[in-house]
Amino acid sequence: MVGQRLAKVTQRRADLRWPLPENFAGRLEGRKVVRLYRRAKFILAELDDGWVWMTHLGMSGRMYIHQETEPNPGKHDHILIRTDGGHTVVYQDHRRFGMMDLVPADDLDDHRLLRDIGPEPLGNNFDGVYLSASLQGRRTPIKSALLDQKIVAGLGNIYVCEALYHSGISPRRLAASVAGRRAEKLVPAIRDVLTKAIAKGGSTLRDYVQASGELGYFQHEFAVYGREGEPCHHCQEPILRLVQSGRSTFFCSKCQR
DNA sequence: CGCGCTCCCTGGCCGC
DNA sequence: TGCGGCCAGGGAGCGC
Secondary structure: OOOOEEEEEEOOOOEEEOOOOOOOOHHOOOOOOEEEHHHHHHHOOEEOOEEEEEEEEEOEEEEEEOOOOOOOOOOOOEEEEEEEOEEEEEEEEEEOOOEEEEEEEEEEHHOOOOOOOOOOOOOOOHHHHHHHHHOOOOOOHHHHHHOOOOOOOOOOHHHHHHHHHHHHOOOOOEHHHHHOHHHHHHHHHHHHHHHHHHHHHOOOOOOOEOOOOEOOHHHHHHOOOOOOOEEEOOOOOEEEEEOOOOOOEEEEOOOOO
């Protein structure tokens, strides 16, 4: 999309998770995408009129590219964007937990969904000292703390489970007790899991695919996620599942303390 | 203020 | 084949 003009935008419903902005399609149409980037789990497309088109995929959202100018939209293809290059980018989201917004580039950091977000886990500002300080005094399980985007950006349920396993930390341990030595261990485990997952094209559960349509392959390397009852790769004890703040946690009670 | 639960939504899968 | 219950990658909002 970078360098291309958004020639025709079709909006097939008024809302995703929230209502789309007023005249959304009209405001995108005719704009050129200057830059495509990311902050936390938000996809950001900088436009040539000083605005940023912001997208969150939620749980089930995806963008895919049709090589045709006018593809036949499916039931959950909510937004279709034809570029002047002759391709069509389709936003599909069957659960509609995703969102889109338009924000002036200068105000992006103040956007209500971005302003309190923590540092990027692969960036220089995320280190043991920072994580330790952020966990200090928190009386929530470390699992929940790592899912909190205010502490660190971009970690989801899968990668939190995996990072805790690889650092040998129990998901039930209170965040405050991870501050210090354990936090120093957790940071490289988080970086490692994310880096490896990205290298494998992400994790394909059910129907997730890369933009190219290719599947991700990291799911074959899950140590714990989705492996309830299966043996731990290290100690052979069965992997356990529990529910924390409404989400499944998978872990080894022997290797993670 | 910080925490955990519920809910938003659709659909796949499992057991009966 | 149908139906109810459970589960799913996220996270805002509310009550305690």
